[in-house]
Amino acid sequence: MVQRQGDVVISVEGLRTQFGSHVVHDHLDLEVYRGEVIGVVGASGTGKSVLLRTIVGLNSQKAGNIRVFGKDTALMSADERASMERRWGVQFQDGALFSSLSVLQNIETPMREQFPLSDMLMRELAEIKISMVGLGSDAAPKFPYELSGGMRKRAGLARALALDPEIVFLDEPTAGLDPIGAAAYDELIKRLQQTLGLTVFMVTHDLDSLHAICDRIAVLADKRVIVIGTMEDMLASTHPWVRAYFHGPRGRMVTHEI
Amino acid sequence: MDARVSDPAAFVMEPTDQGSRLLARGDWVIANLGLVDDDLRALEGLAGRELLIDFSGVSRLDTAGAFVLHRTLRDVENARASSGFENASPAFQILLDEVAANDHPCDEEPAERNSLLMMLDRIGETVEHSYQQAKSIMNLCGQVVVNLGQTVVSPRRLRVTSLFHHMEQAGLDAVPIISLLTFLIGAVVAYLGASILRTFGAEIFTVELVAFAVLRELGVLLTAIIVAGRSGSAFTAQIGSMKVNEEIDAMQTLGLDPVEVLVVPRILAFVIMVPILTFIGDVMGLFGGILIAWVQLDISPGMFLIRMNEFIPINNFWAGMIKAPFFAFIIALIGCHEGLKVEGSAESVGQRTTLSVVQSIFIVIFLNALFAMFYIEVDF
Structure with a gap:
């Protein structure tokens, strides 16, 4: 995959978001490069999903700039x-398909x-997309409630x-x-990312995904991105939460495999 | 890199020794395809010949663009083996391979059947559904009665906090709206009486008209309809979202009976509060009538009350009040029943809430008609 440093597609500077008096992000900075897969991790409640929603404009920020393709x-x-x-x-957690x-x-x-x-033409293109995400041809006429959770995610993708x-x-x-x-699913995302040249911004909890497909990882804690970098950078980090996350029993299991 | 509108997609055909060459140029992205799609489909006439698709002029390509070109090549019947793509960059080739690998037609949506058959099908389904619905309401009704019986035997089973909570929400909080609406309806009935009866010089009978209508029918009916729309629906939504949230299932695994915990307090609260609301409705309806009679017909409030006392026997008041607990029971029962019937998604909560209001208003008006016939028969 091409990873030209400097070709920034998303840049977040000094972001501050809050709900009422509850501050979720403060002075948060983040850059996403073209063609990379970036994984955002953090403890529950650190505002990973809020960050995603703020970048795509579903939440408004209190302060700071968000530039996508260089535009604020x-x-x-x-x-x-x-x-x-x-x-x-955008693929939402449970697909968010129109029911x-x-x-x-x-x-x-x-x-x-x-x-x-x-x-x-729309039908033909939709059929290609259905096949690309690995859904069978029998899924096309089905309604969301007839699909399993995994299939809904694929359809959402x-x-x-x-x-x-x-x-x-x-x-x-x-x-x-x-x-x-x-x-x-990780495999699918990786393959699509490579064939379509996508930039992928993903919020996740899944250590396996982070290992398998993410080029860089950003860790959210204390209302901002505390560490950003490759898996090696994560393992070398001394921040207590990062250590606990990547060196905990689950983290060790994954890192030992490679 | 910025604009998606840049260069429109276009192509020209150029003859070759064996057939023809399609020279594509511009941005073959989804935004531009509407313009060239029909022209590409018109290339069917090339059957049996060679078709080369040349990418040297293509500046951008996405899966949609790759697909239409792939399809063009695919649809040339008996094309010569030498047909294919030319000058596709590695990046384009990846996309072309991707769409070729994923070019599977999907299953059709099931075709519509004969409309007459479908109509019969729906009628049958509705009848069956109504039967099942009636059965399951009766089932819940039975459970409630059993639970109420157990509550009488051991009153400690009653959820007192919950009961008072619902009495406040469904009863006390509804007082302002019920007062206002029955007041307005009482006033309107008096207006009607005033304008019609005056032509006969019988405007004094407005008193009887208002008192009869409000006490026997309008007070209780309006109260029931407002309460069904306001609180019956709330019951469905509350219980329904608990169902979606698997709270009902959690209750059962903890050995709690949802009927006892959720349904009985709501029904009891309704049965206690709706008669009180009906009484308030009656008073406000009469008040509206008195006011209009006074302003429009110069019938003083004193005279109105004396005449009412003389000519309207008290059983008219009871005829209305007796209906109230029955209506209350049925509205709360339907509200809770629909809530328990919610399954799966949030959409279902909305559907069930609508159903609950429609059903309970229907049943209330229907039951009211039965009561009217019954009262006539027994001369009440």
């Missing part, structure tokens, strides 16, 4: 924002809303990829999957 998201006009949203895809639409229709929705494409985005945000992609399913 807070200063964008509605049109700029819309064209920005076409360049990223009244079939899987195929879910994937067609962003295409239908954004571009003047014929019905036949297919919808996030519908417009061939440059950045994909994944919120806990492997949470709730069995270890084999999770490994297969």
Whole structure:
């Protein structure tokens, strides 16, 4: 994978978010480079998902700048924002599929809303996406409630990829999957990232995922990113939480395998 | 890198010795495909010949662009073996391989059936569903009765805190809205009486009209409908979201009976509070009538009350009040029943809440009609 340092697609500077008087992030800085897979970890309640939601504009920040493709998201006009949203895809934790639409229709929705494409072409493109995320051809006419958790995640990923985005945000992609399913999902993300040249921003708890597919890891604690770097940097870090996380019984198990 | 609108996708055809060459240029990305898709589909006429697709002019390609070009090549019937892609960069080749590997048509959505059959199907389903619904409401009703019986035997089983909580929420908090609405309806009935009866010179009968209508029907009916919309629905939503959250399952594993913990206090609270609300509704309805009679017809409040006392027997008041606990029981029962029927998603909570309001208002009005017939038969 190409990892040109300096080609920054997302940059977060001095971010501060809060809910009421509860400060979630304060002076948080983070840079994401083009073509990398970055994993964001942290204890429960440190605001990993909030960070993701803030970058994609579902939460507003109290202070600081967020630049995506070099543009400040807070200063964008509605049109700029819309064209920005076409360049990223978000996969929510449980897929967040539209429950009244079939899987195929879910994937067609962003295409239908954004571009003047014929019905036949949309269907063909959606079929490609269904196959790319590893869903069987029988999944297309099914409704979200008929799918298992893993299939809903895959369908959610297919919808996030519908417009061939440059950045994909994944919120806990492997949470709730069995270890084999999770490994297969990691594999899928890696493969898609390589073939489509994606930049992947993922929030996760899964040490296996971090090992298997992340180029860099950012650790959230004390309301900011305390350590960022490769797995080796994590293992070398002296911060108590990072040590506990990566050198704990589960962390050791994974690191010993490689 | 910025704009997705840049160069539109386009192509020209160029003849070769064996067939033709498609020279693609521009940005073959999803945003641009609407323009070229139809032209590409029109290339079917190339059957049996060679088709070369040249990428040298393509500046950007995504899976959608790769797919339409892949499809064009695929759909040339009996194409010569020499057909293929030319000058595709490694990055483009990865995408072309990816779409080729994933080009599987998906299953069709099941076709619509004969509309007559579908109509019969739906009618049958609805009948069956209503039957099952009635059965399961009766089932819950039975459980509630058994639970109430046990509560009478050992009053310690009653959840007193919960009972008072629901009496406050469903009863006390509903007083303002019920007062206002029954007041307005009482006033409107008096207006009706005033304008119609005056033409006969019989405006004094407005008193009877208002008193009869409010005491026998309107007071209790309005109260029941407001309470169904306000609190019956809340019961469904509360119990339904607990169901979604698996709280009901947790209760059962802890040896708690959801009917005893959740349903009985709500039903009891309703049965106690709805008659009180009905009484308040009656008073406010009469108050509205008195006010209009006074302003419009010069019937003083004193006279109104004396005439009411003389000509309206007290059983009219009881005829309304007797209905209140029955309505209360049925509304609370339906509200809780629908809540317990919620399954799976949050969407189901919404559907069940709607159903609960529709059902309970329907049953209340239906039951009210039965009561009216019954009262006529027994001359009450």
